[in-house]
Amino acid sequence: MKPRTTRARVAFVVFIVLALTAVFIVRLVDLQVVQAEALTAEADTKRTLTRVTYGTRGDIVDTNGAVLADSVERFDIVISPRVTLLRKDASVAVLEDLTKITAIIGGDPTALLTMILDNSDSDFEYLAKGITLEQFQAVDDLDIAWLYYELRPERSYPNGEIAGNLVGFIGTDGPLAGFELGADECLASENVEASYARGEDGVALPGSSVEALEPKDGGTLKLTIDRDLQFYVQQRMAQTAQALGATWATGVVMRVSDGHLMAVSDWPTLDPNDFQNAGDADRGSRAFANPYEPGSTVKALTAASLIDAGVANQRTQVVSPYALELANGGGVISDSFYHEDQRLTLAGALVESSNTAIAQYTDLLDASSRHDYLQKFGLGETTAVDFLGESTGRLYEASEWDPRTNYAVQFGQGLSTTSIQMASAYQALANDGVRLPATLVEGCYWPDGSITDTPSKDGTRVVSKAASEQTLQMMEMVYSSSGSAPNLQIPGYRVAVKSGTAQVAEDGGYGGSVVISYAGIAPAENPEYVVIATAGIPDSIYSGAIASTFRDIMAQTLTSYRVTPSSSSGPDLPLRW
């Protein structure tokens, strides 16, 4: 009996021990294996802190490195109204603090107090957004315990409206226009989140950092734009547009040797710092996005095409009447002002800008060849810049030209181009007949020293060197002998230029509205810069109104780049016979 009782006791104890062990093992496995992940995560949230390290979005700079778009740090002040109001007589003390804060950051302390009292249950409210470093430091020095600060990376455009249409802007949800959007791949940065265990005083515990990646900074986008020239061009075009009562205006300066756009101005323009106040139509770049019928500036391209094809030269003669009945049944075309019959050479036709003369030369070459020349000049397709929202303009196939358009395209009606396309076409004339890709971006300069997005330098031959030189000589005659010549003179330089006055198509016909422009090249004997000044729907319907604007922009370009003055005098071609 006795030994049996002992055995039973032993068995009982052993059973209990085993049972308890089993329970512990089950619990252990549950904690260590089944729930391990959740528990670890929960523990981490209690003792670790996640800090976002911001990468810096790349700058947009001009060709000389002047900053057009800059990343800056701003700060938000964050509060927890619930905690703030826990104290005794909180609102009195808070109002006192708010008065000190608003003395630095501006604003109405009572309004802020009302905001806090209205959200008394909330744990997260912004007291102020986007304050500067100086304001942040001053507020921080007040030593107010209930304020928290958050970093807010923002974008600043220190040059305001200068190249604002090109640079674009960033809204609250990301880039919205211009290069900010179009070149986001270059500019964008990547932020990293690092989490680490913190001690009681917030200092990271040694060796506890979970993630130690460096944030990725964006690249610097270098434009070909020269800020100072851009400023001048924008100012001069704004002056002109206001004086002429124009609806819009563009000004373009292009370097001949590499097709770099030194200035591209749009009016009305926008200040990226304040883009909300810009009209919807002003948020892009008109110079790229807004095609118009260019008018007589195309006559220079026509002349170059005819000479290159070998069907005409500077002295080819026609008799130009005021009005001409087109032989193919296209109706009557006329010149812009009444005149008796004129016996003009091709050079004279450019100087007089005679539509009836150009129409007669047009018959010397078949339509598809003329179309191909215009196409090679870059009309009807986007330029190599491929700017956001860039237009192709419109150049119809030769087979689609009606009898009238067949002639009209050769003096710039019945087709449309952008200012940049015209600048690029003139660059071909200036560059011995080789059109280089229009370039607005020099490259994306990465923090590691590598450069991407460098422009292509492959040119297209449009016309022969001889044809381009002869065309420039005829355009010099416009500079020296046309009616607007006195307003064009830049002492010391030979300039090749052509005016353009184009009617604007309205409701299926041409009305009284025009686009006036001057496009030119200087120095004519050794071309370095192309300038085009264009004003849309001005009060004046004569291109001469914009001649002095062209001259000023060209003179500013020549003097700021210290272009050597011409050492020889211009040609003296016969204009009549």
Next chain:
Amino acid sequence: MSTNLAYAQPQPQQRPDQRPSHIEIVTTKAQRKARPRALYAVVTVGSMFAILAAQLLLSIVVTQGAYQIDSLQYEQKILNRTEQSLLESLSLRSSSQNLAAQAAGFGMIPNATPYSLNVSNGSVFRLPGSADPAGCGGACGLVGNSLLTGMPLASVEAAAATTAAKAEAAATAATATTTTGASVAAAPEPANNAIPAPVTR
């Protein structure tokens, strides 16, 4: 010293069939020397404590380092921010609009018309008409910059500074008349405002 020393004991003659051994195991001097002594224990325990102490010290140093890193990182952040803020201010001040407005404040007028200097006779050639025919200058504000709102004109500050300097000069004039007179006389006036030109043939 201890009881586990391997002294060879004569084997008791328990089994008569076993021959008594003639060979005895004798520990050599080296073996006796190799036996554990208290010193070893002391050294072992001592090193353990030394290691623990070193670990503790290292840990303290690392922790101290963490604070130092934190403080230096904070300092770096502040310096970066200050640098960035100053650069921001610099690029705003160097913006074309600000420079143009400041220049206009000093009475400067932009001029795009080139002037040619004839080096043989020193004459200046240019088209007739005033510089900046549109009369806009840098002050017309046709190319805006909303960030420049409230930017003070240096010319006003300069004028104030000049006034202050003049007042100071007037105050010190009584005591330092001779010095002032000498420095004014040192600057030569260009004759008839003519442009100095080299003589060429």
